[in-house]
Amino acid sequence: MNRRLFIGASLSLCAGALMLPAALKGLMDQEGDLLEMELKGGTVTIRLFSDLAPRHVERIKSLVQAKFYDGMPFSRVIEGFMAQTGDPIKETVLDYMRLPALTAEFNPLPFERGTVGMARSRHPHSASHQFFITSARAGYLDQKYTAFGQVTRGIELIDKLRQGEPEIGTVVNPDIIKSMRLVSARAV
Numbered sequence: 001m002n003r004r005l006f007i008g009a010s011l012s013l014c015a016g017a018l019m020l021p022a023a024l025k026g027l028m029d030q031e032g033d034l035l036e037m038e039l040k041g042g043t044v045t046i047r048l049f050s051d052l053a054p055r056h057v058e059r060i061k062s063l064v065q066a067k068f069y070d071g072m073p074f075s076r077v078i079e080g081f082m083a084q085t086g087d088p089i090k091e092t093v094l095d096y097m098r099l100p101a102l103t104a105e106f107n108p109l110p111f112e113r114g115t116v117g118m119a120r121s122r123h124p125h126s127a128s129h130q131f132f133i134t135s136a137r138a139g140y141l142d143q144k145y146t147a148f149g150q151v152t153r154g155i156e157l158i159d160k161l162r163q164g165e166p167e168i169g170t171v172v173n174p175d176i177i178k179s180m181r182l183v184s185a186r187a188v
Contacts, residue, residue: 033057035064035149038178039161044154046116053105053148056118056127060148063129064180073174077164081138084119084169085177086130102127102146109147111138114158116149133158 035046050057063069069085076084104124111117111134119130124144133151134141135158141147151158164171 034152034183035060035180036183037069037154037180039154039157040175040178041157041160042154044157045152046149047152048149049107049109049147052107052109053118053146055102056105056146056148059099059102059129060131061182064182067179068129069177069180072177073171074161074176075164075171075174076132076169077161077171077174078166078169079163080136081169082132082134083158083161084130084132086119099128101125105146105148106143107147108143109150111141111145111147113137114151114155115147116151117141118146118148120145135159 033048033050035048037044037046048057048060072085072088074083074085075087076082102118102125104120104127106124109115113134113136115134115138117132117134118127119132120127127146131148133155135155161175162171162173163169164174
C-alpha cells in the first residue's frame, strides 16, 4: 500500500514538473503584452492580444523596443472615430519604409471604444508600422482591419488629443507620444 502511494505521488510530481514549464510559458508570453504610452496629459495603458494577432503584436513590440514611437505625432484624429499615429514627421533611427508588409490577421475582436488596430492602405495585407485607437464603436472595421489591442486605462487622454479636419483628420499641430514602453502585468 505504501509502495503504491509512493509511486502515485512520484508520478504526480513528474506530471506536475512536465506541466509547469508550459504553464510558465503561458505566463511569460503574457509578460510583455502591456504597453504604456506617455502623453502630455498622462499614461495610456494598452493590453496587446498576441494570441489573436501574433505577427502584428510582435511588430509593435519590436518598434516600441526600438523607441520608434517616442516623439511620434498623432497625425490623424477624427472626432467620434479614431486617433492614428506612426507616421514620422522627422528622421527616425529605424528605416520604417523597409519594413515588410504584414499579412492581415483578422480576428473576432470588435472595434469598440479603445480598440487598437493596425492602419493600412486599401490592400488588406499592407499594414506596417502605423496604428490607430478607436474613440467610438466602429463595427464596419470588424474583421476588415487587424485588431491587436485594447486600451485598459487612459482612453480619456485619447479623447483630449488635438482634432484634425473632419474629412480626413489631418492635424496641423499634432499631439505627440512622449514615450512608449513594454511593461509587465505586475508593474501595472
